[in-house]
Amino acid sequence: MKKKSLKKIVLTGATLSALTLGTLSTFTVLSSETQVVHAAIPGWMKKAFFKVVSAVGSRIYNVNASVTYGKYGETITPGTINFNGYKGSKYGAEVVYNVNALSTNHSVAIYANTTPFNWGKKISVILRNPSGTRLINKSVTSGQWSGVAFSRKGNHEVSFVSNTKTNWTPYIAYRYDTGYKVYGRSSTPIVTEEIYEETSDYGKLVIPTWNEDNTESSSIKNKKLNIHELNNQMLDDNGMYIYGLRDFEADEKIQFEDTIQTITYDSNINETTFVFDKEDAESSSLKFSGDLRNNFSDGDVLSLNFNTEYLTEDSNTFIVPDYYKYLIDNNNEAPNLNNFLQENN
Missing domain, CATH: 2.40.50 (OB fold (Dihydrolipoamide Acetyltransferase, E2P))
Structure with missing residues (x-):
C-alpha cells in the first residue's frame, strides 16, 4: 500500500519555548506563553480563547495548540484537554469554542483524538447555530468526524463533552467551500482532500498520513x-x-x-x-x-x-x-x- 507523503514536522518543547507566536512550516504554533490567541489564526476563529497545553516530554501524549493550513481551509486544535479534572486539570466535562461562519458556502468538520489505550471510549461533538439549534450532535470515538455546511452566517458554538476522566484533543476543520457538508453515513465511499474516508461500519475516519521512507x-x-x-x-x-x-x-x-x-x-x-x-x-x-x-x-x-x-x-x-x-x-x-x-x- 502506498503511503501518503508528507514533510515530517516535529514540535518539541524547546521549539515551543523559543516561540511566542510564529509559523513553523505549515503549522502556526501557539506557545505556552500565550493564553489568548489573536493574530495569525484564521478569521473564523479570531475571538477564540485557548488554554494552551505546554509540552511535558516527548513520551507523554500531549498535543500542542496549533493551526494547520491546507488547500481548502484550516484545521485548529486547542491542544490536549484533560476532562473532568483528569491529572488535576481545571477542566470539567465540556469545552466550548466559537466558530464564525463567514459564508453559507463554507463548511466545518469536528472530531477528537486520544491515545490507543482509550480507543472505544466516546466523546460527544456538538455544533450549534446562532439560534442554538444543534446542527451536529453525535457520540464518536477517536478519529471519527462529523461535518456540515453552514446554513447561515454568524457565530456558531462547537462543544466537546466527555463524561469520563480522559484526555482528548479536539479538532475543528473549517473549509472555504461545502466539502464537509456530508453529515452522517453514506453508502458511497467519500474521500475529502485525502484526509477523511467514509466507511460503512465506523462512519468517517481520519486517514493515516505517513512519510514514504519506510527503511526501518x-x-x-x-x-x-x-x-x-x-x-x-x-x-x-x-x-x-x-x-x-x-x-x-x-x-x-x-x-x-x-x-x-x-x-x-x-x-x-x-x-x-x-x-x-x-x-x-x-x-x-x-x-x-x-x-x-x-x-x-x-x-x-x-x-x-x-x-x-x-x-x-x-x-x-x-x-x-x-x-x-x-x-x-x-x-x-x-x-x-x-x-x-x-x-x-
Whole structure:
C-alpha cells in the first residue's frame, strides 16, 4: 500500500519555548506563553480563547495548540484537554469554542483524538447555530468526524463533552467551500482532500498520513516492540493516533515485550491494567479482563503477540492490531489476556 507523503514536522518543547507566536512550516504554533490567541489564526476563529497545553516530554501524549493550513481551509486544535479534572486539570466535562461562519458556502468538520489505550471510549461533538439549534450532535470515538455546511452566517458554538476522566484533543476543520457538508453515513465511499474516508461500519475516519521512507520496516517487524514502539506504530506524521500502522500490513504479527512497572485492578469493571512507564501511565499501559494480580508481579516481563487486521472490510486503508480492534468494537472493554500470550499463539 502506498503511503501518503508528507514533510515530517516535529514540535518539541524547546521549539515551543523559543516561540511566542510564529509559523513553523505549515503549522502556526501557539506557545505556552500565550493564553489568548489573536493574530495569525484564521478569521473564523479570531475571538477564540485557548488554554494552551505546554509540552511535558516527548513520551507523554500531549498535543500542542496549533493551526494547520491546507488547500481548502484550516484545521485548529486547542491542544490536549484533560476532562473532568483528569491529572488535576481545571477542566470539567465540556469545552466550548466559537466558530464564525463567514459564508453559507463554507463548511466545518469536528472530531477528537486520544491515545490507543482509550480507543472505544466516546466523546460527544456538538455544533450549534446562532439560534442554538444543534446542527451536529453525535457520540464518536477517536478519529471519527462529523461535518456540515453552514446554513447561515454568524457565530456558531462547537462543544466537546466527555463524561469520563480522559484526555482528548479536539479538532475543528473549517473549509472555504461545502466539502464537509456530508453529515452522517453514506453508502458511497467519500474521500475529502485525502484526509477523511467514509466507511460503512465506523462512519468517517481520519486517514493515516505517513512519510514514504519506510527503511526501518523490515527490522521493526523482526524485533519485539515495547509499549512506546507499539504506540509509535499508530502515531502518524500529523502527530495523531490513527487506525493505521507505520511498518505493518494486514495479516502480520507484532511481537510485544516489555517490563511491568505497576499493576492496578479496578473491581468496578473487573479489569487489570499493566503499566510499563509510570511517567505516562495511561499511554503506556495495556489492560485485560479479570483480576490478574496473582498471576503477575511488578518487574515481570510480559510477552504478547498481536495480529494485524483491517478495521473494516470495505476499506484497506485502516489497519490495527487485534487487541486495539477489540477495544474499539467493545466500548473500551478489556479483552482476555489468554488470546495474546505468546505461549498460546
